[in-house]
Structures are given as structure tokens and as C-alpha cells.
Amino acid sequence: MAEHIGIVGAGYVGLTSAACFARLGYQVTCVDTDESKVDALGRGEVPIAEPGLPELVAQGLADGTLVFTTAQAELHGTDVVFLCLPTPPDGEGRPDLGVLEQVLPQLGRILRPGCVLVTKSTVPVGTAARVPRLLGRGDLPVVSNPEFLREGHSVEDFLHPDRVVIGTDPPAAPSAHRVEKLYEPTGAPVVRTDTASAELAKYASNAFLAVKLSYVNVLAELCERFGADVGEVARTMGLDARIGPEFLVPGPGWGGSCLPKDTSALLHAADAAGVDFGILRDAVRVNARQRARAVRTVREAVTGSPSGSLAGTRIGLLGLAFKAGTGDLRDSPALAIAIALARHGAELTAHDPAVEAVPELDAVQVVDDPYLVAKDAAALVVLTEWPEFRDLDWARLAAATARPVVVDTRNLLHPEMLANAGFTHFGVGRPHPEATPFG
Numbered sequence: 001m002a003e004h005i006g007i008v009g010a011g012y013v014g015l016t017s018a019a020c021f022a023r024l025g026y027q028v029t030c031v032d033t034d035e036s037k038v039d040a041l042g043r044g045e046v047p048i049a050e051p052g053l054p055e056l057v058a059q060g061l062a063d064g065t066l067v068f069t070t071a072q073a074e075l076h077g078t079d080v081v082f083l084c085l086p087t088p089p090d091g092e093g094r095p096d097l098g099v100l101e102q103v104l105p106q107l108g109r110i111l112r113p114g115c116v117l118v119t120k121s122t123v124p125v126g127t128a129a130r131v132p133r134l135l136g137r138g139d140l141p142v143v144s145n146p147e148f149l150r151e152g153h154s155v156e157d158f159l160h161p162d163r164v165v166i167g168t169d170p171p172a173a174p175s176a177h178r179v180e181k182l183y184e185p186t187g188a189p190v191v192r193t194d195t196a197s198a199e200l201a202k203y204a205s206n207a208f209l210a211v212k213l214s215y216v217n218v219l220a221e222l223c224e225r226f227g228a229d230v231g232e233v234a235r236t237m238g239l240d241a242r243i244g245p246e247f248l249v250p251g252p253g254w255g256g257s258c259l260p261k262d263t264s265a266l267l268h269a270a271d272a273a274g275v276d277f278g279i280l281r282d283a284v285r286v287n288a289r290q291r292a293r294a295v296r297t298v299r300e301a302v303t304g305s306p307s308g309s310l311a312g313t314r315i316g317l318l319g320l321a322f323k324a325g326t327g328d329l330r331d332s333p334a335l336a337i338a339i340a341l342a343r344h345g346a347e348l349t350a351h352d353p354a355v356e357a358v359p360e361l362d363a364v365q366v367v368d369d370p371y372l373v374a375k376d377a378a379a380l381v382v383l384t385e386w387p388e389f390r391d392l393d394w395a396r397l398a399a400a401t402a403r404p405v406v407v408d409t410r411n412l413l414h415p416e417m418l419a420n421a422g423f424t425h426f427g428v429g430r431p432h433p434e435a436t437p438f439g
């Protein structure tokens with residue numbers, strides 16, 4: 001008989017996993033303590049914007065293969081339980097395992113013998129080894145199975161993963177085989193390893209992406225000085241199969257709910273282990289600089305000087321989310337740049353297709369008409385790479401501005417299109433035009 005799967009936590013990872021496992025043909029019970037969330041999910045209302053997820057939830061509910069509940073005791077009937085609990089950074093950037101430490105003793109009293117416990121949320125290396133002690137029993141096999149889901153692509157990433165990592169001690173444990181079987185319908189390559197390697201592999205992947213992005217962001221700065229084009233440099237690098245073309249687009253810096261949190265956690269873990277992970281520390285430092293550089297470029301574009309004053313200047317922002325395809329503002333470079341511009345006295349109007357308001361920032365007026373951001377603006381700043389920004393009527397935007405200047409921190413827009421629409425254009429990793437003071 002197919003395994004009955006339990007999921008603890010109906011957040012972004014837990015909900016995606018629950019709906020996708022149901023899609024793969026398993027019976028799934030998903031537990032969350034938030035009553036209103038569980039009620040809403042039971043009605044098929046999905047609180048996160050993930051393409052394909054509402055359909056999978058609706059199907060699972062209709063088939064009876066997906067059940068949402070607040071009753072943890074229902075996990076007694078399950079064979080494999082996935083922990084998908086939040087591990088947010090504490091004040092110093094270390095993962096806070098408070099929720100996990102609270103839930104595991106409860107599960108220890110509920111799960112039946114033979115049940116496999118799987119850690120899916122990102123946890124520090126060594127956590128799987130601590131689980132039996134936290135559970136209060138040593139008879140349940142523990143498996144580390146980190147997730148690699150991208151926001152906005154979580155369903156696709158779950159059903160068609162690049163790899164599935166399964167860590168057990170020892171790697172050949174029967175529980176590893178049981179979890180591996182669950183993913184068989186995806187056809188993905190499986191890495192069977194020990195728990196510490198599985199846990200580290202997750203941090204190592206995200207930290208590497210962060211290093212790659214900071215590398216290209218520094219290259220962009222060099223290109224601006226040397227009169228080179230970072231797009232051409234990155235294209236050449238990306239054709240080398242050892243480097244690959246992904247994650248080579250410079251921007252306002254990397255953000256979101258994972259990369260900043262995981263780099264910080266890995267740095268703390270390396271420090272505690274007495275290992276100098278200088279290259280990662282530098283990637284984080286460069287990321288702060290990249291955000292500051294974007295602010296300086298806006299000041300240069302508006303005032304003619306990277307340190308010029310923005311006091312009382314109207315600036316239009318296109319994009320607030322940390323990347324396109326999501327309304328997520330967590331550690332968004334776009335938001336950080338908006339906050340910095342507001343601190344410099346700019347009057348900001350912003351449009352983002354997925355953001356209705358920014359409670360953190362009352363200095364920015366969020367509008368749902370992209371053309372309103374251009375009204376009387378001394379510059380338009382592209383902060384998130386929404387493809388639909390390309391299709392705006394840029395001549396109409398130019399006509400609405402006080403002065404047609406674009407700072408494109410994502411190199412989203414075609415320079416020739418912008419020139420034809422009458423814009424002076426400041427990209428990233430390309431030589432900047434001569435800037436003239438506004439007013």
C-alpha cells in the first residue's frame with residue numbers, strides 16, 4: 001500500500017509539498033496550528049501566489065487525497081512525516097529552531113512506531129542528529145531531505161526537481177529507500193548521503209548562488225569603469241559549460257526569503273566551526289554595496305553627482321518585490337533602495353504588478369497604474385525584472401515625466417527602445433551617459 005504522508009506546517013514549503021505529494025498519488029494529511037489558514041485551505045483558498053498550486057489543492061480536496069487539519073493527533077495514522085516548519089533568522093542571523101524544538105516533543109508522543117521523520121525545512125548541519133533527543137525517543141528513523149524550491153516556481157520545482165537529496169545515518173538505511181520511493185514518479189536523480197552532507201548541501205547551493213551573483217555584480221561595476229558591457233561578458237562566461245548561463249544577470253543585489261538568511265546562517269556556522277569563509281562574507285558585503293551603488297546611480301542620474309541631494313524630487317519606481325513573479329517583499333533589494341531614496345528626501349511613487357501596499361514604508365505611494373509613476377518624475381527606476389514592464393508604452397511614460405531619465409537596475413529594457421522613446425538611460429554594468437543636473 002502507498003505510504004500515507006504527514007506534513008507539519010502549511011507554509012510555502014509545506015503546502016507545496018502537501019499538494020504535490022497528493023498530485024503524485026499519495027494520501028496526505030497536512031497539519032498547521034493556524035486555524036483560519038486551515039479553514040481557508042479546506043475551502044481551497046490558497047494564501048500564496050504559486051502558479052498551479054490552487055489547482056493542485058482543489059484537486060486533492062476533491063479527490064479526498066489532501067486533508068488539512070489543526071489536529072496534530074491525526075499524524076498518528078501516517079507513515080512518513082515531513083517537517084516543514086519555519087526556521088527564521090534570530091536577531092544575529094542564526095536560524096531560530098524554537099518552533100522545531102517545541103513541536104518535536106509533541107510529535108514524539110503521537111507518531112506510531114515505524115514512522116519515518118523527515119526534515120525538509122532548512123536546518124543547521126547537525127539538526128537531524130539531534131532530532132531523536134528532541135522527539136524523546138530513538139526508535140523513529142530520521143531523514144534529511146532539504147527543499148530547493150524557488151518562489152514562483154515551487155510546483156514546477158517540486159514535480160521536476162534537478163535533484164532529490166536524501167540523507168540518513170548510515171546512507172544505506174531502509175528509511176532512505178522509503179523516502180526515495182516517494183519521489184520515484186518525478187524521475188529526478190537522487191543523491192543518497194549522510195544527514196550532515198544533506199543539510200550542508202542545501203546551504204552550500206544557496207551560498208554558491210549568492211557568490212555567483214555578487215561576482216557578476218562586481219563585474220558590472222568593473223564594466224561601468226572600463227567601458228565594457230556586462231551582458232557581453234556574462235554571455236561569454238555562460239557559454240562555458242563549467243560556468244553556465246544562469247544567475248549571471250546583474251541587478252540591485254540579491255534578496256528574498258532564502259539567500260540572505262542561508263548565507264548568514266552558513267557564515268555563523270563556519271565561524272563557530274573556526275573556518276574562515278571569506279569568499280561568502282565578501283559576497284554579503286558586495287550585496288550591501290550593490291544596493292548602495294544603485295542609490296548612487298539614481299542620485300547621479302537625477303543631480304549629475306552620485307552624492308547629490310534628492311530632497312523634494314519626484315521619482316517613479318517600477319517594481320518593489322525581490323524578484324519578478326512574486327509579491328514577496330522579504331529582504332527585497334527594491335524595497336531597501338526605495339527606503340534609502342526616501343531617506344535622501346525623494347518623493348516616491350511605485351508600481352508593482354503583485355504589490356498593493358508597503359506597510360513598512362509610508363513614504364512611498366503605491367499605485368496600480370504604471371503610467372502614474374511617471375507623472376512629473378525626475379527619473380524612473382526599474383527595480384524588479386517584471387517582463388510586462390517591457391511592454392509599457394515608453395513614449396507615453398516619457399511624455400508624462402518631468403525629464404525622461406531611466407535607471408534600469410536590472411538591464412530589463414532595451415537601450416535602443418528607450419532611446420527611441422526619448423529616454424536617457426542608466427543601466428548596470430554598462431558605461432553611464434553624461435549626467436546633467438535636474439531643474
Ligand code: UDX
Nearest residue numbers: 148149150151247248249251254255256258259322323
Ligand atoms: C532561492 C533558490 O534559488 C532556491 O533554490 C532556494 O530553495 C530558495 O532560494 P528564491 O529565493 O525564490 O530561490 O529566488 P531566486 O530565483 O533564486 O533569486 C534570488 C535572488 O537573486 C533574487 O533577488 C533575484 O532577483 C536575484 N537574481 C537572480 C539576480 O539578481 N540575477 C540573476 O541572474 C538571478
